Amino acid sequence: MNMNYQIPVKKLSNLVHTVSDASFLSDFINQSYYGVIWDRHIPVKIQDWLNKIDPKLIPSFRHIFHKNEVIKSINKIFENSLSKDTQINWLIQDITRLSKVFSNLMNVDYIRLRMEVVSTNSCRKFHIDAVKGRLICTYRGQGTQYGMSMDGNDPEKFKTTPTGSPILLRGTLWTDDNSRLILHRSPPIEGTGETRFVFVIDPIFDLENEI
Numbered sequence: 001m002n003m004n005y006q007i008p009v010k011k012l013s014n015l016v017h018t019v020s021d022a023s024f025l026s027d028f029i030n031q032s033y034y035g036v037i038w039d040r041h042i043p044v045k046i047q048d049w050l051n052k053i054d055p056k057l058i059p060s061f062r063h064i065f066h067k068n069e070v071i072k073s074i075n076k077i078f079e080n081s082l083s084k085d086t087q088i089n090w091l092i093q094d095i096t097r098l099s100k101v102f103s104n105l106m107n108v109d110y111i112r113l114r115m116e117v118v119s120t121n122s123c124r125k126f127h128i129d130a131v132k133g134r135l136i137c138t139y140r141g142q143g144t145q146y147g148m149s150m151d152g153n154d155p156e157k158f159k160t161t162p163t164g165s166p167i168l169l170r171g172t173l174w175t176d177d178n179s180r181l182i183l184h185r186s187p188p189i190e191g192t193g194e195t196r197f198v199f200v201i202d203p204i205f206d207l208e209n210e211i
């Protein structure tokens, strides 16, 4: 008998929950959702700036920080950016805010922050990440695509996370359930001329293993 038929068919929106306020992001920990999206809108002027800025002016980085060092370190990274636009302060503050919210949620002192400027098909295949949990916020371009898979194959239907809305996803290291139902990918954009700004936060549970 094919075991897959024993999985009850559920609605995607029951598995990936949407909240309207950061205070409800605790649902990611307290409920059994596979993902939680904080549906929010970046101020129009800021989004406009993000959409138009020369991607070369947005620094790419990947680094582990203590949660209390994030604001100082991110300021330093952005200090070296050639952009002197005032909107960059919004971005620095938002990165700092998301880092604080997610490190508190996951109950860790250290987090890995990654900013990627993407114009190719990175992570195009549907997959699940080898982490406990991950926050992904796409500041420019199409957001993370996610769907339900009953058999490990690509989802037949998928949704796209709204630009600017962080999505929190469980990874393979979330031990208390079988979290392979929900798969995600970066949208395929190669050849479209689209550039995405993708910001990712991973909790660090064992700093020594990471160094």
Ligand SMILES: [Fe+2]
Pocket: 123, 127, 128, 129, 184, 185
């Ligand atoms: Fe991923």
